[in-house]
Amino acid sequence: MMNYSSKKPPPAIQADNLTVTRGHRTVLRNLDFAVPHGQITGLLGPSGCGKSTLMRAIVGTQAKVTGTLKVLGHPAGAPALRSRIGYVTQAPSVYDDLTVRQNLAYFAAILDPGRTATERRHENVTRAIADVDLTSHADALAGNLSGGQRSRVSLAVALLGTPELLVLDEPTVGLDPVLRRDLWDLFHAIAAQRRATLLISSHVMDEAERCHRLLLMREGEILADDTPEALRTRTHADTVEAAFLHLVDEATATDAHHKEPAR
């Protein structure tokens, strides 16, 4: 276990020896990492490396998790966390047979129930719709939206309350550059002004440059846990993409080397 000085806030997420099995496969293997509070941490790695599984473990929807996983000071999945975390699944999870506004109004009523909160809920819903730039489609059925629009509705649900931790599984996939930039500006604003922690998985490497920290994963293990700058310096690469490829190639070569004698 790492020790933190009293000045530094405790990490938002802390994993020790975290292992997850799905089916007969060990999808995450003995992970140790910490996600700092109030920053944007990017989660990168090849398809199938376990990013979504890790996020599901953090929000407490993944079964067969062993080891310790502490989120905002509680064990992952604790009931007290449910109103403090915003989560966006990789596939948009909204009701296709409700309008954008009806979708958000329902989830808002779950997060902030009661008649007295009606006004606040209405504000929250309108703001979340504006945040993802869907005001002109607020009364369209979610099922009639384009793929990118649907995933923005799904993202808006996570922006509804004032979560201290936002876990976003590929929130900007399939969106145009202008919207992606705006959303990243929003993520930074949320981190800076609300002191919220964001964990965002992505395949887009120029987005990685916009994170404060990066977790690079490969085959259920953490390859690197550093700032984008430090990663580039360490690998003598110009971009995070080059650094990432370098690290993956290096790991693949080491694997091949280690596996050779065993066979």
Added chain:
Amino acid sequence: MTPTTNAHAPAPPATPRPSALNYSRTTATAARVLRQLGHDPRTIALLVLIPCVMLFLLRYVFDGSPRVFDSIGASLLGIFPLITMFLVTSIATLRERTSGTLERLLAMPLGKGDLIAGYALAFGTLAIIQSTLATGLAVWFLDLDVTGSPWLLLVVALLDALLGTALGLFVSAFAASEFQAVQFMPAVIFPQLLLCGLFTPRPDMHPALEALSNVLPMSYAVDGMNEVLLHTDMTANFIRDAAIVATCALLVLTLGAATLRRRTT
């Protein structure tokens, strides 16, 4: 889009986690389910019209023997809500599971009981509309001859609808696809339909089958309907039958809540 201003959200509400049912979340869920159906008027029309059309057909199939229509018609008033609510609920919850909205909801501060009660409330409302129309049509236009009060028919119909909702919620946990969900209908409903006394009075069946029918809830639904058909007052048997159906519905709803897992593989 102006992220700098938008990041200032209203103050977070203090939401202590409720231990039992949360009234607001339950009604919000029920309203959402009804709103979803509201965007699907054809389903509502089918739900409401099919029982009426079937009763109408039945009335003229048994044109020459109105006593048979009385008995079968009253039984069907109890069976329709059970079957339709079973189908609608099992498909609706399956869709909730496959669309990822269930995963999202269970990661939020929503109690499992709130979700289940919300569904029961929404489909119960729908069942009231369906049963009112069907009962009204049968009693006032098709001359279904009930000795007791038509209101009691409605009560049994509502309990049957709750039982159907409960069974639908329960089996949807074991269905991985819509194909499987639909197949649960012949598996769960048909045996009850055969044994509930609709085709032959239950005492006339083979003793083994009669014993089996004694533990199937639909038998009591049909018995309850027949009590209303034959007696002016609320009989002790009627109360027993209604209580059994209600208890079964609650029991299966509780089992359904137990099959909702927050953590999935």
